[in-house]
Amino acid sequence: MMIVRQDLLDTIRAALARAPVVVLTGPRQCGKTTLARELVPEVSANYFDLEDPASLVRLDEPKTALGPLRGLVVIDEIQRRPDLFPVLRVLADRRGQPARFLILGSAGGDLMRQSSESLAGRLERITIGGFTLAELGRESVNRLWRRGGFPLSHLARTEHDSVVWRKQFMQTLLERDLPQWGVRVPAVALLRFWTMIAHYHGQTWNAAEPARALGVNPSTTRRYLDLLTDALMIRQLQPWHGNLGKRQIKSPKVYVRDSGLLHQLLGLGTEKELLSHPKVGASWEGFAIEQILAGEPHDEAWFWGTHQGAEIDLVLRRGDRLLGVECKRADAPRVTSSIRIALEELGLARVAIVYPGARRFALTDRVEVVPIETLAKSGQLFAEGAP
Numbered sequence: 001m002m003i004v005r006q007d008l009l010d011t012i013r014a015a016l017a018r019a020p021v022v023v024l025t026g027p028r029q030c031g032k033t034t035l036a037r038e039l040v041p042e043v044s045a046n047y048f049d050l051e052d053p054a055s056l057v058r059l060d061e062p063k064t065a066l067g068p069l070r071g072l073v074v075i076d077e078i079q080r081r082p083d084l085f086p087v088l089r090v091l092a093d094r095r096g097q098p099a100r101f102l103i104l105g106s107a108g109g110d111l112m113r114q115s116s117e118s119l120a121g122r123l124e125r126i127t128i129g130g131f132t133l134a135e136l137g138r139e140s141v142n143r144l145w146r147r148g149g150f151p152l153s154h155l156a157r158t159e160h161d162s163v164v165w166r167k168q169f170m171q172t173l174l175e176r177d178l179p180q181w182g183v184r185v186p187a188v189a190l191l192r193f194w195t196m197i198a199h200y201h202g203q204t205w206n207a208a209e210p211a212r213a214l215g216v217n218p219s220t221t222r223r224y225l226d227l228l229t230d231a232l233m234i235r236q237l238q239p240w241h242g243n244l245g246k247r248q249i250k251s252p253k254v255y256v257r258d259s260g261l262l263h264q265l266l267g268l269g270t271e272k273e274l275l276s277h278p279k280v281g282a283s284w285e286g287f288a289i290e291q292i293l294a295g296e297p298h299d300e301a302w303f304w305g306t307h308q309g310a311e312i313d314l315v316l317r318r319g320d321r322l323l324g325v326e327c328k329r330a331d332a333p334r335v336t337s338s339i340r341i342a343l344e345e346l347g348l349a350r351v352a353i354v355y356p357g358a359r360r361f362a363l364t365d366r367v368e369v370v371p372i373e374t375l376a377k378s379g380q381l382f383a384e385g386a387p
Contacts, residue, residue: 003151005031005135008128016072020092021101023078027232027258028106028177030130031151033076036104040074050077062087066212070098078103079181085118090112092122106177106231121342129232130258131152132294138373139355141193145287146271148260159270166264170194173231173302183227189214190259193224197234198256198265203284203307204234205254222275233257237289240302240346249305259287288327288372289314293381296381298323310341312351323382324351331355335363343367352381 012035016021026032029274033049048055052103058065062084066073078084088101114177126139130149133141147154147162150169154161174194196210205225207218213219228234236252256262262283269273274283293301298316305311324342326333333353342348343366351367354375362368374380 003131003135003155005035005131007134008126012039015126016100016362019100019124020097021088021119023103023104023105023119023123023125024128025105025125025232026128027130027150028173029127029150029152031251032104032106032128034151035128036074036076036102037150039102045069046071046073048073048075050075050080056081060083065088066091066099071100073099074102074104078105089122092119092224095155117242118301127232129290130296133291133376134295136376138376141373142271144242145259145284146263146274147291148258148263149290150248150258150260153260162260163264163269166260170261170264173233178227178231185224185227190227193221194228194233194256195265195357195385197225197228197254198262199279200254201256201262201279202253202285204249204251206251233261234260235290237301237303237314240304242346245319249307249311253303255286255289257286257290259283259290262286272289284329285313285327289325291372291375292316292327292354292381295375302320304342304346307340310338310345312338312342312346315348316340317347321349322346325355326351328355332358333363333369335367339367347386350382352383 002054011026012022024032024035037047039183042049048059050056050059061083066087068165075084088103091099131144131151131154132149133144136144144154146164147156150166153162153165153169156165170191174190178185178190193210194215196213200210207221211218211221216354225234225236229236233256235255235257237255238252240251241248241250263274266277266279268277274280292314296316298318302315303311303313304315312324313327316323316325324339324346326339333355338354339351343351349366351369353363354370354372357369357371358373360368360370360374370381
């Protein structure tokens with residue numbers, strides 16, 4: 001089954017029309033290469049896959065190989081050859097810009113820093129993940145939550161095949177990919193830490209607790225967390241904090257970005273095991289947050305919480321407005337004291353309570369209950385014309 005990700009293709013084409021270099025990042029196996037091959041065929045002389053020995057040989061003299069090319073040039077797995085960034089800067093500055101470059105990478109932070117330093121003012125960045133509700137449609141909600149968005153996991157023939165793929169994916173990332181990117185941490189230690197993060201999923205990060213469990217110091221667990229964040233496996237959702245009277249939480253919340261990988265780390269192989277697990281609510285919250293961040297227009301995103309117990313799952317900035325989102329796996333969500341406090345303290349224009357039901361309805365003039373399947377249409381979380 002082939003899923004055409006037309007919105008992403010349009011986004012990439014628009015970026016290439018504006019900038020000589022576009023950096024497309026995302027985790028391994030999330031579909032970057034498939035998208036690139038929609039734009040430039042793999043057999044083209046303008047396509048370089050840096051996991052292919054033939055492409056590596058062609059780039060022994062990168063300026064000689066890339067200089068004569070015209071049109072769109074794709075370089076896949078760029079993190080394997082960071083020395084190409086200065087060459088791309090020279091080529092991007094040529095008069096008339098005879099070629100534009102789409103460079104693909106599976107690493108987050110390091111790749112961004114390298115490209116920013118070498119290509120400042122010459123590039124646009126696009127970060128993608130696996131499939132989203134907007135791409136798959138509302139009927140896919142439960143399967144997407146259960147299996148996650150990685151294409152080969154989501155489209156696997158059976159549940160068992162999906163579980164096997166996720167297990168192999170994690171093993172390959174830890175044992176092959178991260179060492180190739182220069183990570184010098186034993187795969188066993190990182191897997192144990194990643195599993196611990198799965199049990200902290202949706203909670204405020206506290207480095208001391210996992211450090212004690214692993215027998216290392218807190219700075220080591222901080223480094224592990226950043227490694228998995230740079231690999232786009234973990235999301236650190238930062239806190240919103242302003243000059244308010246209440247003592248606000250200032251540590252990030254941590255989430256395993258893909259719900260399928262979260263379930264794999266928790267040992268949940270079936271829908272029955274998932275629905276009976278203590279983390280089912282946190283899993284659904286993280287899944288909803290990823291779908292919202294992927295599909296709902298916003299400029300910045302945070303969570304908000306106080307030490308007195310008030311909190312809201314997402315605060316989205318859209319222009320000069322702040323919008324709140326609460327994710328509840330409940331049949332009949334209601335306006336909680338936390339939502340009332342957030343509306344007053346943060347000055348939120350509106351709050352959407354996202355839930356797994358089918359009916360959309362208002363609770364107050366500024367609080368609305370919205371089915372998660374609404375996210376199958378991008379930008380529909382907050383009703384048009386709402387204040």
